[in-house]
Amino acid sequence: MLLAQNLLIVLFLVSNITLASGFLDVFAAVGSYLLNVFLKWDGLLPFDTKRLKGDLNKSLYGQHIASDVVFKAVSSFMTDRNPNKPLVLSFHGTSGTGKNHVAKIIAGNIYKKGEDSKHVHMFISELHFPHREHSHIYSEKLKKLILDEVSSFPRSMFIFDEMDKMHPQLIDTLKPFLDYNARVDGVSFHNAIFIFLSNAGGSVIVDMALDFWREGKNREEIRMNSNELETKISQNILNNKNSGFQHSSLIDHHLVDHYIPFLPLELKHVRQCVMAEMVHLNMTEDFDLADKVAREMPFFPEKEKIFSVKGCKSVRQKLFLYTDE
Secondary structure (H helix, E strand, O other), X not given: OHHHHHHHHHHHHHHHHHHHHOHHHHHHHHHHHHHHHHHHHOOEOOOOHXXXXXXXXXXXXXXXXXXXXXXXXXXHHHOOOOOOOOEEEEEEEOXXXXXXXXXXXXXXXXXXXXXXXXXXXXXXXXXXXXXXXXXXXXXXHHHHHXXXXXXXXXXXXXXXXXXXXXXXXXXXXXXXXXXXXXXXOOEEOOXXXXXXXXXXXXXXXXXHHHHHHHOOOOHHHOOOOHXXXXXXXXXXXXXXXXXXXXXXXXXXXXOOOEEEEEOOXXXXXXXXXXXXXXXXXXXXXXXXXXXXXXXXXXXXXXXXXXXXXXXXXXXXXXXXXXXXX
């Protein structure tokens, strides 16, 4: 509907030149407009809420909170014709719990080439911004890159891994792009997506999961509002002296839409990861082997051994040890 309305406006604006220049000028003007629209949105998939929900249910294990919040947040944002701010999600949890995986699922439901799309930009703190003394240089380059990318493609996605390890100056560079009704140098950021990944807040999430287990409660009973979980995560990363978040103004200005917890994984979830790797590697699915591989992963606490130390990281490498047996 919006495209049709804009097309009518173009036709109206160029109608005055039809008598003098003929229909070729009208055709050229309309064609130019349509080409511009196409180039700005080329590479996007038609958004399908059922597909996103299916992908989360199919390949994300043990993360009912993340699955629910991501589905609702992304779906509402993608179907909103006039969002008042970019979508800003912050994923928190220990290693191997699925934070990167979910970011890839989101990209796979928005772009035709998924995470490989030229419109998806991934930054890893210690790789792309390794020297703290060069933070001012990184900051200027990052600002220009984001501005240029969103200017040419409004639905750009930016993923920042190890976000808590970034220098505060770099984190604050992002602030103008994340605000409500944000326009930077005349460029609107309403349709952009920012995803932050970090281990920060992981201890808070683990402690709550352990409390639920010790009280005999099912982990599926843990919710975003359980014992003010989301608030505790934001406070934890804000008060962490080793986190770049503490000295930035990002949290204080409430620009993150959701702090999403990723729970530590149990044996059954690691087993599911091994089974998924078997499919990925075109191996015959073998539950007993998957159970054997999963049990060889390290678990904590030392006595109870409830949660996987590395989540689903390294399960493929462990599985390789059995491929020739």
